[in-house]
Structures are given as structure tokens and as C-alpha cells.
Amino acid sequence: MRDLKHSKQSYESVMKRRNEIMKSSVGIDYAKFRIGALAYDYEGLLKSTGYTLDKVINIQRQTSVGNTPLVELKNINRLIRKISQPGRGARIFLKDESANPSGSFKDRRASVSVYEAKGRGYPGVAAATSGNYGAAVASQSAKNLLRCIIVQEAFDSRGIAQPEILEKARACEAYGAEVLRLSVGPELFYVFLTVLEETGFFNASLYTPFSVLGIESLGFEIASDVKKRTGKFPEVVVVTHAGGGNVTGTARGLIKAGAHNTEVIGASVDLSGLHMASDRDFNRKSFTTGHTGFGIPFAEWPDRTDVPFNSARPLKYLDRYVTVSQGEVFYITRALAELEGMERGPAGNTSLAAGFAIARDMKSDEILVVQETEYTGAGKHPTAQLNLAKKMGIKVKRGDPAENVPGESIIIPERPEQIRVRDVDLGKLRESYVTRALKNLYKQKKECKKEDIEFLMEDSRANSEMIKRIMNEIFK
């Protein structure tokens, strides 16, 4: 093949053009919304797109997105009460997002992005994603007769693919999209940039305002549906957390419905110790999304994305953040199928595993909503994923999930009481975010002004003492 090393298409020269490529592919001039060295006019940025909640709902009605069933998990709720202290055990309702056209809540995000792309006359849509979002963008593109390209991180250097991602490639092709399947590595972004530059397609990034505003309808529906059914807003909504968009959009939708006191709890699968850019670790995990490999770095530093300012701000919206293990999620996936007659994909059940444990400590008259499900099928299924794990030498056994070691063992609980959440210290994540933001300023020899401090406080929910203390350490 051609030697790309010194050409316009080389890694270095394409990466140098990233800002201009991004600007023309998302059609937003982010610079307009900067109000300080750190500070951004976040609400102004979102508002400038013109997508009010009503408009989003209207767009989604036209593509049969949203209005998914809210299912009370009656048998699981009975089980929770059987294994909880008297008077404890909240009622769990599950928002069955698998009922969306491509089988996940990601249709909500894709619907607004693709609508925007069509309205602005882009010839097609591209997205860098190995998850459900690819199928969602491909499905929405199909509905709008737009061309679509999905770029996936799909297989390791031995050619072994994650079964879940293979299924997603199949789904994308079924919707008529071109799928570029890459081996492991962050240079996927380079390939994605070359695609955007060559095609002039719209970048349906997960981190634009369009993608986040599309999820507000989910939070809004949850709050309104629960209120209609039970006369009150839910006490808790558990959201699977990865890149932060799901948490942000859902929490904003809850607020827009008036559910100001609902606690938003993020949940991720614990993959601590596994490196997300490692060729070896790639197939030592059984979850390709909804895990701490995204959840923690995106909370600590949301602006690690393909756009200058990420519209997903998890620290701003998370009231609590917990993890569960892979084995606990596989267990609850089986329980959902056998006790509720709902066979759904495991990754989407991350928040159900967490919700199951959290509900046990809540009062019996309280309501907890598990905010998504996803479709299941060959590859995207506990058997497929655990067969790969076994093939990779991961020990799969029944036991106490507390003993699970990501990448080495998957422990399937022996009893439902063993499903437990582990709290992630949000204070530490806030500290880490503020430190990084202020260090960046210091390196650029910029001053931290009043508007920057206000922005940091609002964006990370860090208090002024924490910010002042970190400032004194860095700018002393």
C-alpha cells in the first residue's frame, strides 16, 4: 500500500487538522460559548441548537423513538422484599428502552443528530462507536435515507472479535451502513477523521448538544409516567454510566418534568485494572460499554472527546455513583428473563443489578426506576460473552462476587443477597477534575477568574473551599 507516513493523510497531519474537521462535521462554533479561560456557557450552547424538549419529542414521535413501556418488575420486587429487612424494598420500575427501533435508548440520541444532519444538508452521517449507538445512527439514517458509516474498535491483534461488537456490526450493515472494523487502539479517532474529511458527512458524536438533548425525553417520560402511575415522582433513578451522556440527558429530563428531588445514581460495571487501549485486555472484558473504563475517566475529565466542549457533564448531574461486577450483571440478566419473562442484553442491565441492591435498602413505599434495557441476540448475550471469557482463560464460577477480579475471574453470585453496589467516591472525582482543570490553566499561564471558579463549582459540584484549596496548591 501507499506510504502514508509523509502524506497529507499521515497520522500526524490528519490529527493536526482535527479542529477544523470537527468544526465542519458538527456545524457548531464552540468558541462562541467560551466565557473564561475555563468557563463555558453550557446552557447557552445547548439552547443555541434550538432543540427544546418539545421539539425533541416531536422529532422522536416521527421516527417511532421513545414512549417505551415502563414495566413494574413484580416478581423481582417480591424477591427483593423476601430478602430485605421488614419495611424495606423499594418498588422497581424498568424503562424498557429495547422497544426503540434499533433496540436501545441510543435511538433517542441518534434521532436528533440525524435530524440535524438532514436539515443542514449533510450527505450522510458517521459515528465512531462499537456499541448500540452505531445501530441507532444506522437505523435513524435509514429512516432518513441518508448514507451512514460506523467506525468500530472490533478485534484484537489475533483477529478475535468481541461477540457483542460483531453483533453490532451485523446490525449496522442490516440497516445499510458501511462498517469499518478496526483492531484495538485510540487511533480509531484518526481513521474516523479521515472518513469525515473524505466524505463531508455529519459527525454524530456522542458528545454534542444534539446527542445529550435527545436523552432528555427519557428522563421526562420516566418522571411523568411514574407520577401518572403512582401519584409521585420516583425517589431514585439508576442510570448506566459510561461517557456521561445518559446521566446528563436523563437528569436534565427529570428536572424539566419537575422531579427536582429524585436522586440520580450512576452505575458502571467494574473493570478496574483493565486498560482500555490494551490489545491484550480487549478480550479480557465481557462488557464493552457501561463500565468504569469509560465511567471514571469521563467523570474526572469530560473534555477528553472529539469535540472542544463535551455536552455530557456527569459530575454536574450525578448524586451518587456505584459499581457492580460483571458476574452480578449476568446473574440479574438471567433473573430478569426467568422471573419477569424479559430477555434483554446484559450491558443494559448494569443499572438493574445496581438498582436491585439499592432497592433493598430503600423503604417499601419508595420507587426506584431502572432507566434502560437493550435488545439481546447472538453475541449480545450472557452465553456468548461468557463463552468468550472462558476461551480467554477467565475463571467463571459461582461464589461471592466480592472476590471478582476483572480480567481474571467472573463470579456469578450464589444468592441474590450477594448483589451489592460499591460506592465510587464522587468527592475524589471532583477533586481530580478541579485539579486537572486548574493545572491546565497554570500550564497555559492563565489566570483563574471569578467566572471560572463559578463554572467549576457548577460543573463539578465541588464546593468553594475545595476549589480554593486546590488553587492555592497549584498557583502558590
Next chain:
Amino acid sequence: MIRKGSWVEIHRIILEPESRAAHIPVDTKKVPLELKARGFLLETSEIGKEVSIGTLAGRVLTGTLIAENPGYEHTFGKPISELLAIGEELKNILRKKSSLKK
């Protein structure tokens, strides 16, 4: 021989190890960044030859021809014995009259 117009898969090295990004894990940096893509073969050719394909998005991509009519081979796989008993165990708890284990 694979005829023009057949649905095929190609493979290409995007970045050789020495051209990969600086800050990536050592194991990843040791191997090339590879691409696989599917589309319609533009000229009759053979496995192992450099070819061009027309993709579903209407683009032309080039690479080494690696498969004719590539399948979707992912499956559910064999049942996982560690999961099989869960349903019955939980139903047994629901059938029991008393609540908390003492």
C-alpha cells in the same frame, strides 16, 4: 476466482507499529492498526490480491481480499452451566412463606 459484484471482505494495515500513537500501551504499540471492511467487489479477482470494493455508503475502499461472502459467525454458544440454576433458585425463594433468613 471471485466475480465482480460479489459481496466480499478486505483487510488493510492502517498504521504499522512504528507509526502508531505515542501514548498507547506497549502491547498495542507492538502490533499494527488493522482494518476490515465489507462491500461489493469492483473487479473479478482472487483471495490475497489487492482489490477495490464499493461499500454500502457508496465509497470505494482498497485492501487485500480476504473473504468471499463473509458470514456473521457470532452465536449464542454453549449454555453456561453457572447460569442455568439461577431461575429455579430464585423461584424457590419466592415460594417460601417466611421472609428473612434468620
